[in-house]
Amino acid sequence: MSTKSTKRPVFKCQQCGECCQGIGGILLQPEEMAQITAFLNLDPEDLKARYLVASPLGLQVAAQDGACVFLHNHRCLIHPVKPRICRQWPFLPALLAHPDEFEAAKGACPGLAPAASHQDFLKAASEQI
Ligand code: SF4
Ligand code: SF4
Known part of the structure:
Protein backbone atom coordinates (compact mmCIF):
# COMPACT_ATOMS: atom_id res chain seq x y z
CA MET A 1 0.00 0.00 0.00
CA SER A 2 1.33 3.45 -0.90
CA THR A 3 1.93 5.86 1.96
CA LYS A 4 2.27 8.85 -0.35
CA SER A 5 0.07 11.74 0.79
CA THR A 6 -2.43 13.09 -1.70
CA LYS A 7 -3.29 16.07 0.49
CA ARG A 8 -3.14 19.32 -1.40
CA PRO A 9 -0.60 21.85 -0.16
CA VAL A 10 -2.11 24.79 1.70
CA PHE A 11 -0.75 27.07 -1.00
CA LYS A 12 0.51 26.38 -4.49
CA CYS A 13 0.29 29.19 -7.00
CA GLN A 14 -1.70 28.25 -10.09
CA GLN A 15 -0.28 31.21 -12.02
CA CYS A 16 -3.72 32.43 -12.96
CA GLY A 17 -2.72 36.09 -12.56
CA GLU A 18 -5.92 36.86 -10.65
CA GLN A 29 10.17 51.30 -1.40
CA PRO A 30 13.32 52.93 -2.84
CA GLU A 31 15.25 49.65 -2.74
CA GLU A 32 12.45 47.90 -4.63
CA MET A 33 12.53 50.60 -7.29
CA ALA A 34 16.29 50.21 -7.60
CA GLN A 35 15.97 46.45 -8.04
CA ILE A 36 13.25 46.76 -10.67
CA THR A 37 15.17 49.50 -12.50
CA ALA A 38 18.25 47.29 -12.66
CA PHE A 39 16.27 44.21 -13.67
CA LEU A 40 14.53 46.02 -16.54
CA ASN A 41 17.73 47.83 -17.48
CA LEU A 42 16.00 51.18 -17.32
CA ASP A 43 17.02 54.45 -15.83
CA PRO A 44 14.97 55.55 -12.80
CA GLU A 45 13.13 58.27 -14.70
CA ASP A 46 12.03 55.78 -17.34
CA LEU A 47 10.76 53.43 -14.65
CA LYS A 48 8.70 56.23 -13.14
CA ALA A 49 7.35 57.42 -16.47
CA ARG A 50 6.42 54.00 -17.81
CA TYR A 51 5.41 51.94 -14.82
CA LEU A 52 4.72 54.07 -11.74
CA VAL A 53 2.15 56.63 -10.62
CA ALA A 54 2.23 59.10 -7.77
CA SER A 55 -0.11 58.60 -4.83
CA PRO A 56 -0.53 60.49 -1.55
CA LEU A 57 1.58 57.80 0.12
CA GLY A 58 4.35 57.70 -2.47
CA LEU A 59 5.06 56.10 -5.83
CA GLN A 60 3.04 53.03 -6.62
CA VAL A 61 2.83 50.53 -9.45
CA ALA A 62 0.55 51.72 -12.25
CA ALA A 63 -2.39 49.82 -13.68
CA GLN A 64 -3.05 49.10 -17.32
CA ASP A 65 -6.20 47.56 -18.77
CA GLY A 66 -7.50 46.90 -15.26
CA ALA A 67 -4.45 44.99 -14.04
CA CYS A 68 -0.95 45.62 -12.77
CA VAL A 69 1.19 47.20 -15.47
CA PHE A 70 3.79 44.44 -14.98
CA LEU A 71 1.32 41.64 -15.80
CA HIS A 72 1.87 40.24 -19.29
CA ASN A 73 0.18 37.09 -20.54
CA HIS A 74 -0.68 36.05 -16.97
CA ARG A 75 2.97 36.35 -15.98
CA CYS A 76 4.79 38.88 -13.88
CA LEU A 77 7.32 40.73 -15.99
CA ILE A 78 9.46 41.40 -12.92
CA HIS A 79 8.95 38.10 -11.10
CA PRO A 80 12.52 37.79 -9.67
CA VAL A 81 12.34 41.31 -8.20
CA LYS A 82 8.62 41.74 -7.65
CA PRO A 83 7.54 43.95 -4.73
CA ARG A 84 7.61 42.57 -1.23
CA ILE A 85 3.83 42.39 -0.88
CA CYS A 86 3.66 40.25 -4.05
CA ARG A 87 6.34 37.93 -2.69
CA GLN A 88 4.57 37.66 0.65
CA TRP A 89 1.17 36.71 -0.74
CA PRO A 90 -0.81 34.91 0.63
CA PHE A 91 1.09 35.00 3.92
CA LEU A 92 0.10 38.57 4.71
CA PRO A 93 -0.38 39.82 8.27
CA ALA A 94 -4.13 40.29 7.81
CA LEU A 95 -4.65 36.70 6.64
CA LEU A 96 -2.41 35.35 9.38
CA ALA A 97 -4.24 37.30 12.08
CA HIS A 98 -7.82 36.88 10.88
CA PRO A 99 -9.31 33.49 9.93
CA ASP A 100 -12.20 35.22 8.15
CA GLU A 101 -9.74 37.11 5.91
CA PHE A 102 -8.07 33.80 5.12
CA GLU A 103 -11.44 32.25 4.23
CA ALA A 104 -12.27 35.22 1.99
CA ALA A 105 -8.90 34.95 0.26
CA LYS A 106 -9.66 31.34 -0.71
CA GLY A 107 -12.44 32.69 -2.92
CA ALA A 108 -10.02 34.98 -4.74
CA CYS A 109 -6.93 32.79 -5.00
CA PRO A 110 -7.18 29.28 -6.46
CA GLY A 111 -3.72 28.60 -5.11
CA LEU A 112 -5.16 28.27 -1.60
CA ALA A 113 -6.51 24.83 -0.81
CA PRO A 114 -10.27 25.14 -0.12
CA ALA A 115 -10.11 22.53 2.62
CA ALA A 116 -7.17 24.09 4.47
CA SER A 117 -7.93 25.36 7.95
CA HIS A 118 -6.50 28.54 9.38
CA GLN A 119 -4.28 26.37 11.56
CA ASP A 120 -2.96 24.65 8.42
CA PHE A 121 -2.31 28.10 6.97
CA LEU A 122 -0.38 29.26 10.05
CA LYS A 123 1.71 26.08 9.95
CA ALA A 124 2.47 26.58 6.24
CA ALA A 125 3.45 30.20 6.96
CA SER A 126 5.85 29.10 9.71
CA GLU A 127 7.46 26.65 7.29
CA GLN A 128 8.10 29.49 4.81
CA ILE A 129 10.58 31.12 7.17
S1 SF4 B 1 -4.45 34.43 -7.44
FE1 SF4 B 1 -3.32 32.88 -6.30
S2 SF4 B 1 -3.04 31.20 -7.73
FE2 SF4 B 1 -3.57 33.00 -8.94
S3 SF4 B 1 -1.57 33.91 -9.50
FE3 SF4 B 1 -2.26 34.90 -7.61
S4 SF4 B 1 -1.25 33.71 -5.98
FE4 SF4 B 1 -1.21 32.45 -7.84
S1 SF4 C 1 4.32 43.19 -9.64
FE1 SF4 C 1 2.96 41.99 -8.30
S2 SF4 C 1 0.88 42.58 -8.91
FE2 SF4 C 1 2.29 43.20 -10.56
S3 SF4 C 1 2.31 41.49 -12.01
FE3 SF4 C 1 4.02 41.20 -10.59
S4 SF4 C 1 3.21 39.87 -8.97
FE4 SF4 C 1 1.44 40.75 -10.08
Whole structure:
Protein backbone atom coordinates (compact mmCIF):
# COMPACT_ATOMS: atom_id res chain seq x y z
CA MET A 1 0.00 0.00 0.00
CA SER A 2 1.33 3.45 -0.90
CA THR A 3 1.93 5.86 1.96
CA LYS A 4 2.27 8.85 -0.35
CA SER A 5 0.07 11.74 0.79
CA THR A 6 -2.43 13.09 -1.70
CA LYS A 7 -3.29 16.07 0.49
CA ARG A 8 -3.14 19.32 -1.40
CA PRO A 9 -0.60 21.85 -0.16
CA VAL A 10 -2.11 24.79 1.70
CA PHE A 11 -0.75 27.07 -1.00
CA LYS A 12 0.51 26.38 -4.49
CA CYS A 13 0.29 29.19 -7.00
CA GLN A 14 -1.70 28.25 -10.09
CA GLN A 15 -0.28 31.21 -12.02
CA CYS A 16 -3.72 32.43 -12.96
CA GLY A 17 -2.72 36.09 -12.56
CA GLU A 18 -5.92 36.86 -10.65
CA CYS A 19 -4.12 38.56 -7.76
CA CYS A 20 -2.51 40.98 -10.22
CA GLN A 21 -5.88 42.27 -11.44
CA GLY A 22 -7.30 45.57 -10.22
CA ILE A 23 -6.03 49.08 -10.08
CA GLY A 24 -3.01 48.45 -7.95
CA GLY A 25 -2.16 50.17 -4.71
CA ILE A 26 1.27 48.57 -4.50
CA LEU A 27 3.57 51.12 -2.94
CA LEU A 28 7.25 50.74 -3.72
CA GLN A 29 10.17 51.30 -1.40
CA PRO A 30 13.32 52.93 -2.84
CA GLU A 31 15.25 49.65 -2.74
CA GLU A 32 12.45 47.90 -4.63
CA MET A 33 12.53 50.60 -7.29
CA ALA A 34 16.29 50.21 -7.60
CA GLN A 35 15.97 46.45 -8.04
CA ILE A 36 13.25 46.76 -10.67
CA THR A 37 15.17 49.50 -12.50
CA ALA A 38 18.25 47.29 -12.66
CA PHE A 39 16.27 44.21 -13.67
CA LEU A 40 14.53 46.02 -16.54
CA ASN A 41 17.73 47.83 -17.48
CA LEU A 42 16.00 51.18 -17.32
CA ASP A 43 17.02 54.45 -15.83
CA PRO A 44 14.97 55.55 -12.80
CA GLU A 45 13.13 58.27 -14.70
CA ASP A 46 12.03 55.78 -17.34
CA LEU A 47 10.76 53.43 -14.65
CA LYS A 48 8.70 56.23 -13.14
CA ALA A 49 7.35 57.42 -16.47
CA ARG A 50 6.42 54.00 -17.81
CA TYR A 51 5.41 51.94 -14.82
CA LEU A 52 4.72 54.07 -11.74
CA VAL A 53 2.15 56.63 -10.62
CA ALA A 54 2.23 59.10 -7.77
CA SER A 55 -0.11 58.60 -4.83
CA PRO A 56 -0.53 60.49 -1.55
CA LEU A 57 1.58 57.80 0.12
CA GLY A 58 4.35 57.70 -2.47
CA LEU A 59 5.06 56.10 -5.83
CA GLN A 60 3.04 53.03 -6.62
CA VAL A 61 2.83 50.53 -9.45
CA ALA A 62 0.55 51.72 -12.25
CA ALA A 63 -2.39 49.82 -13.68
CA GLN A 64 -3.05 49.10 -17.32
CA ASP A 65 -6.20 47.56 -18.77
CA GLY A 66 -7.50 46.90 -15.26
CA ALA A 67 -4.45 44.99 -14.04
CA CYS A 68 -0.95 45.62 -12.77
CA VAL A 69 1.19 47.20 -15.47
CA PHE A 70 3.79 44.44 -14.98
CA LEU A 71 1.32 41.64 -15.80
CA HIS A 72 1.87 40.24 -19.29
CA ASN A 73 0.18 37.09 -20.54
CA HIS A 74 -0.68 36.05 -16.97
CA ARG A 75 2.97 36.35 -15.98
CA CYS A 76 4.79 38.88 -13.88
CA LEU A 77 7.32 40.73 -15.99
CA ILE A 78 9.46 41.40 -12.92
CA HIS A 79 8.95 38.10 -11.10
CA PRO A 80 12.52 37.79 -9.67
CA VAL A 81 12.34 41.31 -8.20
CA LYS A 82 8.62 41.74 -7.65
CA PRO A 83 7.54 43.95 -4.73
CA ARG A 84 7.61 42.57 -1.23
CA ILE A 85 3.83 42.39 -0.88
CA CYS A 86 3.66 40.25 -4.05
CA ARG A 87 6.34 37.93 -2.69
CA GLN A 88 4.57 37.66 0.65
CA TRP A 89 1.17 36.71 -0.74
CA PRO A 90 -0.81 34.91 0.63
CA PHE A 91 1.09 35.00 3.92
CA LEU A 92 0.10 38.57 4.71
CA PRO A 93 -0.38 39.82 8.27
CA ALA A 94 -4.13 40.29 7.81
CA LEU A 95 -4.65 36.70 6.64
CA LEU A 96 -2.41 35.35 9.38
CA ALA A 97 -4.24 37.30 12.08
CA HIS A 98 -7.82 36.88 10.88
CA PRO A 99 -9.31 33.49 9.93
CA ASP A 100 -12.20 35.22 8.15
CA GLU A 101 -9.74 37.11 5.91
CA PHE A 102 -8.07 33.80 5.12
CA GLU A 103 -11.44 32.25 4.23
CA ALA A 104 -12.27 35.22 1.99
CA ALA A 105 -8.90 34.95 0.26
CA LYS A 106 -9.66 31.34 -0.71
CA GLY A 107 -12.44 32.69 -2.92
CA ALA A 108 -10.02 34.98 -4.74
CA CYS A 109 -6.93 32.79 -5.00
CA PRO A 110 -7.18 29.28 -6.46
CA GLY A 111 -3.72 28.60 -5.11
CA LEU A 112 -5.16 28.27 -1.60
CA ALA A 113 -6.51 24.83 -0.81
CA PRO A 114 -10.27 25.14 -0.12
CA ALA A 115 -10.11 22.53 2.62
CA ALA A 116 -7.17 24.09 4.47
CA SER A 117 -7.93 25.36 7.95
CA HIS A 118 -6.50 28.54 9.38
CA GLN A 119 -4.28 26.37 11.56
CA ASP A 120 -2.96 24.65 8.42
CA PHE A 121 -2.31 28.10 6.97
CA LEU A 122 -0.38 29.26 10.05
CA LYS A 123 1.71 26.08 9.95
CA ALA A 124 2.47 26.58 6.24
CA ALA A 125 3.45 30.20 6.96
CA SER A 126 5.85 29.10 9.71
CA GLU A 127 7.46 26.65 7.29
CA GLN A 128 8.10 29.49 4.81
CA ILE A 129 10.58 31.12 7.17
S1 SF4 B 1 -4.45 34.43 -7.44
FE1 SF4 B 1 -3.32 32.88 -6.30
S2 SF4 B 1 -3.04 31.20 -7.73
FE2 SF4 B 1 -3.57 33.00 -8.94
S3 SF4 B 1 -1.57 33.91 -9.50
FE3 SF4 B 1 -2.26 34.90 -7.61
S4 SF4 B 1 -1.25 33.71 -5.98
FE4 SF4 B 1 -1.21 32.45 -7.84
S1 SF4 C 1 4.32 43.19 -9.64
FE1 SF4 C 1 4.02 41.20 -10.59
S2 SF4 C 1 3.21 39.87 -8.97
FE2 SF4 C 1 2.96 41.99 -8.30
S3 SF4 C 1 0.88 42.58 -8.91
FE3 SF4 C 1 2.29 43.20 -10.56
S4 SF4 C 1 2.31 41.49 -12.01
FE4 SF4 C 1 1.44 40.75 -10.08
